[in-house]
Amino acid sequence: MLQVQPTHYRPFLKWAGGKSKLIDQYIPYFPLSFTNYYEPFLGGGAVFFYFCGVKPDANKFISDINPELINTYCCIKNNVEPLISLLKTHQLQHNRDYYYKVRLHWEGSEIERAARFIYLNKTCFNGLYRENLRGLFNVPMGKYKNPTICNEDLLRSVSVAIQSAAVSLKPYDEISSKNEQDFVYFDPPYYPLSATSSFTTYSRYVFKEAEQIKLRDTFAELANWGVKVMLSNSNCAFVRELYADFNIYEILASRAINSKAEKRGKITELLITSY
Structure with missing residues (x-):
């Protein structure tokens, strides 16, 4: 067989x-x-x-319990192509000043927020997720020469995998x-x-x-x-x-x-x- x-x-x-x-x-x-x-x-x-x-x-x-994380999974599941387009924009504009500008602002549509989340994840220190008491992402930029911010094939593959999953906050x-x-x-x-070694504040909680x-x-x-x-x-x-x-x-x-x-x-x- x-x-x-x-x-x-x-x-x-x-x-x-x-x-x-x-x-x-x-x-x-x-x-x-x-x-x-x-x-x-x-x-x-x-x-x-x-x-x-x-x-x-x-x-x-x-x-x-992380709303930005769950929003990102949902956007990949339901709107992966528009998300890829936004990530390409982040890829083109990435530098130190741009990173901190993006980190400061979380407003926007669900897809814009998801693109920011992935961009910051790919460019921040060690892929660490940490929030301050106001729920704002506060990890410094990592030292990467040429980070892969938009992996189109991987994101499309993930979108296929998530189709059969129930995603919830x-x-x-x-x-x-x-x-x-x-x-x-x-x-x-x-x-x-x-x-x-304490790291118990994955989010504000x-x-x-x-x-x-x-x-x-x-x-x-x-x-x-x-x-x-x-x-x-x-x-x-x-x-x-x-x-x-x-x-x-x-x-x-x-x-x-x-x-x-x-x-x-x-x-x-x-x-x-x-x-």
């Missing part, structure tokens, strides 16, 4: 903490079967795009999944390993100890319903204690966000499953 190779999809955003390089390590821990896939901390969506290729028939539900604890055919993957802001405990409670509630639940987090005593009742595995990862290059390197993270 002819073996049909799965379509390979990949993220269109650079994303701090993205899982593209960890997928091969995750594969042995993914459930063997599921009908519905939920990814509520969407970010760059590496695991979602992986399943778009290998499980095209699964129902997929992706969400996040909502918090992780509003998942409607409650049966054994559901698989939920949580990739929250990681619990900091130290005070200097912080994600500290109380939020980590609330997430664990949601994880346990879904598991009690028979849902297959997987979660990524930092390898530390606090997280290990939180999820002591579940399966905990170590994953080898790279530390990319640090102001000092010598402190970037291999570390271990945790992958936790309910099954």
